[in-house]
Amino acid sequence: MNSYLKPTGYKSVYTLYLLSKQAEILPALFSEDETRFILQEKEKKHDLVHLNRLSSQLFIQFLDTENLNYKTNEKARSEASGVCKKLNSLKANELHIIDLIEEKALTLAYAEGLILNNYQFIKYYKNQEEKKNSLESLFITSPVVSDDEMHELQVVTEAVYRARTWINEPVNYLTAVQLSEEIRELGHQCGFQVEVFDKSRIKALKMGGLLAVNKGSQDPPSFNILEWKPTNAKNEQPLILVGKGVTYDTGGLSLKPTSNSMDYMKSDMSGAAAVAGLISVLAQLKLPVHVIGLIPATDNRPGENAITPGDIIEMHNGLFVEVLNTDAEGRLILGDALSYAQRYQPELVIDLATLTGAASVTVGIYGSIVMGNVGEPIMTELKNAGFETYERLVELPMWDEYGDMIKSDVADIKNSTKRDGGTITAGKFLERFTDYPWVHLDIAPSAFLHSNENYKPQGGVGVGIRLLFEFIKKHYLA
Numbered sequence: 001m002n003s004y005l006k007p008t009g010y011k012s013v014y015t016l017y018l019l020s021k022q023a024e025i026l027p028a029l030f031s032e033d034e035t036r037f038i039l040q041e042k043e044k045k046h047d048l049v050h051l052n053r054l055s056s057q058l059f060i061q062f063l064d065t066e067n068l069n070y071k072t073n074e075k076a077r078s079e080a081s082g083v084c085k086k087l088n089s090l091k092a093n094e095l096h097i098i099d100l101i102e103e104k105a106l107t108l109a110y111a112e113g114l115i116l117n118n119y120q121f122i123k124y125y126k127n128q129e130e131k132k133n134s135l136e137s138l139f140i141t142s143p144v145v146s147d148d149e150m151h152e153l154q155v156v157t158e159a160v161y162r163a164r165t166w167i168n169e170p171v172n173y174l175t176a177v178q179l180s181e182e183i184r185e186l187g188h189q190c191g192f193q194v195e196v197f198d199k200s201r202i203k204a205l206k207m208g209g210l211l212a213v214n215k216g217s218q219d220p221p222s223f224n225i226l227e228w229k230p231t232n233a234k235n236e237q238p239l240i241l242v243g244k245g246v247t248y249d250t251g252g253l254s255l256k257p258t259s260n261s262m263d264y265m266k267s268d269m270s271g272a273a274a275v276a277g278l279i280s281v282l283a284q285l286k287l288p289v290h291v292i293g294l295i296p297a298t299d300n301r302p303g304e305n306a307i308t309p310g311d312i313i314e315m316h317n318g319l320f321v322e323v324l325n326t327d328a329e330g331r332l333i334l335g336d337a338l339s340y341a342q343r344y345q346p347e348l349v350i351d352l353a354t355l356t357g358a359a360s361v362t363v364g365i366y367g368s369i370v371m372g373n374v375g376e377p378i379m380t381e382l383k384n385a386g387f388e389t390y391e392r393l394v395e396l397p398m399w400d401e402y403g404d405m406i407k408s409d410v411a412d413i414k415n416s417t418k419r420d421g422g423t424i425t426a427g428k429f430l431e432r433f434t435d436y437p438w439v440h441l442d443i444a445p446s447a448f449l450h451s452n453e454n455y456k457p458q459g460g461v462g463v464g465i466r467l468l469f470e471f472i473k474k475h476y477l478a
């Protein structure tokens with residue numbers, strides 16, 4: 001979707017007035033009859049009112065402006081789905097929003113919800129044209145929103161769209177090699193550097209975790225390095241983002257059941273999609289922050305040569321891991337990427353991974369888990385970014401006892417232990433590969449939806465991009 005700021009006076013067939021629920025209706029905009037009708041509708045608690053003027057279609061969207069905070073912003077995002085449906089039934093291909101509330105964050109949230117709601121994944125339908133949402137362009141006239149802010153909204157939502165599409169693509173299209181192709185192309189489009197290590201390079205680097213997970217697959221793994229390094233970077237040492245790129249997780253020999261489990265595991269590269277999406281945003285907006293993305297990618301399959309429960313592998317940093325459950329594969333490929341990150345002496349490393357089902361047991365679909373060794377102020381900054389973007393974070397502890405739970409009888413550590421505390425023991429496993437300030441985000445709960453949630457359609461959500469973009473802006477540029 002294209003979105004632009006328009007000067008006052010711009011006219012479109014489809015116009016939406018953003019009005020405060022708490023304010024008077026401006027008489028100049030509407031006839032007496034119309035005003036009466038709008039007031040009646042408002043009385044009935046209809047927050048979206050449609051006025052059919054035949055040659056033009058007007059909408060009035062009432063938004064709460066009392067006690068503005070992150071919750072009222074989220075409500076605005078969600079409410080935007082109403083007009084989306086309407087516009088579709090009218091086959092409208094554009095909408096002009098006129099902001100009469102003049103609260104920047106609220107207006108931007110409404111527009112954001114509208115754009116994100118309009119996403120579709122319809123590549124695999126013959127009747128795409130029929131299925132396609134009609135809305136293509138969004139115009140805004142607002143005294144409080146700048147061109148730069150509109151551009152930012154455009155770039156961020158575009159990145160979320162792309163992440164969603166990558167997640168929604170099945171593995172018979174999006175293999176590790178294809179993922180690398182897409183990342184290369186994205187780098188080319190957005191102006192960041194991409195280097196892809198193939199299997200022989202991965203072998204030479206002794207990335208034993210990534211190679212082990214890949215052993216049961218017919219398709220080679222890849223290790224992707226994305227870099228945005230502006231000359232005016234505010235940080236001396238890079239910020240590193242690591243994304244789990246399991247293009248499909250069957251569980252390997254510790255095979256997952258199909259129904260409601262394996263069948264959605266094309267989404268197991270959601271962390272990778274977030275990392276690539278976020279770096280595309282930083283590069284397109286030319287943010288003065290040096291960022292490196294690391295994406296280990298492979299599918300996890302039970303092929304003839306697959307790793308076996310009981311196997312002991314040597315990771316990139318030399319640690320020996322007893323693989324007791326081949327379905328705990330994420331931590332194996334991430335362990336290699338996290339230890340590879342040490343060579344950059346990073347200022348901060350943030351990994352994003354659909355790592356544990358236990359994380360969903362904890363928070364349902366309404367957030368993600370955060371852990372790490374950074375302490376304050378970064379933890380609070382991340383959580384605040386979580387509220388602002390409504391990609392909320394819940395912190396779990398990193399107590400030593402959970403580290404004891406992954407001690408192995410035959411090797412340095414094991415990749416799986418008893419179920420209890422499963423999200424934390426996964427985090428403790430990753431910690432063994434870090435020697436720098438580090439944050440782990442387990443996005444398994446919020447990365448993929450089985451049914452629509454307001455402006456998040458069924459399927460890939462694209463979680464992590466808006467969250468970390470907000471964090472980065474505040475942390476480095478405020």
Ligand code: BES
Binds near residue numbers: 325
């Ligand atoms: N990719 C899964 C985690 C997952 C589950 C993501 C459900 C999204 C939805 C991960 O690789 C996995 O299988 N984890 C295991 C770990 C266990 C074997 C220690 C799990 O959570 O069951």
Ligand code: MN
Binds near residue numbers: 249251329330
């Ligand atoms: Mn798994």
Ligand code: ZN
Binds near residue numbers: 246249268330354
């Ligand atoms: Zn997985």
